[in-house]
Amino acid sequence: MALPEAEHIWYDGKLVKWHEATTHVLTHSLHYGNAVFEGVRAYMTPKGLAILCLEAHTKRLFESAKACGIKIPFTAEQINQAHIDLLKSNTYTDNVYIRPLVFLGYGKMGVSHIGCPVNVAIAAWQWGAYMGEEALQNGIKVKIASWMKPAPFSMMSKAKASANYFNSQMANFEAHEAGCDEALLLDPQGFIAEGSGECFFIVKDGVIITPPNDTSLESITQKNVIQIAKDLGYTVLRQRITRDEAYNADEAFFTGTAAEVTPISSIDSRVIGSGKRGSVSHELQGAYFDIVMGKNPKYEHLLTYIN
Ligand SMILES: Cc1ncc(COP(=O)(O)O)c(C=O)c1O
Incomplete structure (x- = not known):
């Protein structure tokens, strides 16, 4: 099933166009698997879109990163705000799934992840029931x-x-x-x-x-x-x-x-x-x-x- 695209993705502190949120084939996480992420939902309530348990998800993202030896180059408050900025920058008419991802980027190869650049992306698209x-x-x-x-x-x-x-x-x-x-x-x-x-x-x-x-x-x-x-x-x-x-x-x-x-x-x-x-x-x-x-x-x- 094709992903229902939105206009923007939050990428390392900026809102970029959906198709411009790309990375190099020598991205470290792609080869050695060390990355952490969250799965968050926002629901279309009578008062507009509302993110469910945003702070708990961001807290777990930081704890996952710490456990995996990754230092996120943003604060939890910045990541929370990034979710809000992203949803505001896109047009949604229904419930949304949000995927923050922290990964080790381009610039170093070999198993060791010491010194790898850390990238952060947050994408959000309209998504219904996971299994229908x-x-x-x-x-x-x-x-x-x-x-x-x-x-x-x-x-x-x-x-x-x-x-x-x-x-x-x-x-x-x-x-x-x-x-x-x-x-x-x-x-x-x-x-x-x-x-x-x-x-x-x-x-x-x-x-x-x-x-x-x-x-x-x-x-x-x-x-x-x-x-x-x-x-x-x-x-x-x-x-x-x-x-x-x-x-x-x-x-x-x-x-x-x-x-x-x-x-x-x-x-x-x-x-x-x-x-x-x-x-x-x-x-x-x-x-x-x-x-x-x-x-x-x-x-x-x-x-x-x-x-
Ligand atoms: C392996 C696994 N277990 C449990 C859960 C449920 O976790 P949560 O309720 O925080 O989404 C998830 C989904 O994120 C998962 O991927």
Whole structure:
């Protein structure tokens, strides 16, 4: 699917034309994989575009960079303002996905990244549901990947590091090749870690369970959904989930900035619950969309309005 282009991209402190935000083929990150990024959404609320959890995303971007040994040549305040300037400079009529990227640029080759120039780009385009509207309503088919999440002594899963997404990409590819929509990855102990780009939740006997972030991204949406669920009166447990527990869940769903709240209809061909979006998933999904669309004053603090 073609990317819905916007007019500008924020690139190293300037707004440049979409097609002028380019880089050299000897860009260090392209060869050795060290880059960090964020996935942010802005929603078209009744009061105009509003960025969801901007400060939390920028904080994680800086923490990812620090973990990966990259010094971002801007302050967090400058990066926050850059998001706002970018959205103001473009024309959008619907919800937007924002992709800040920090990468090691041109000027040095070899594995060592010491002394590499650091570039920062932020692009934002109109984007709908990550896996389509149908997925939000009817759920998706999930396959447990043969690839596992790397142990914490191999990779840093809490960093939103581009390098981590090779593992995600291969798992996602395997799931698609097997006729499924998304992959679920196990940790080195065999417990469920997360999806290729989402956190995992189950509902069992009315209790909501989601794994700790030992081998998964410290997710902003997971934290929000846990808060929403608690506010709705649910008990939420952060505990490890085994494969058979997942198969026998009453409901299962993915969460993420891109995936929002996406119900899961089957895992490894085991139908979850009724095989349709469950009532708890539905309720959480509704509450989540109300919040991001600016319809719940209690959560207004999560939104940064552009106008
Ligand atoms: C691997 C992975 N896990 C979890 C998530 C969900 O994180 P968040 O809710 O902060 O978007 C994402 C998406 O960014 C992801 O890529």
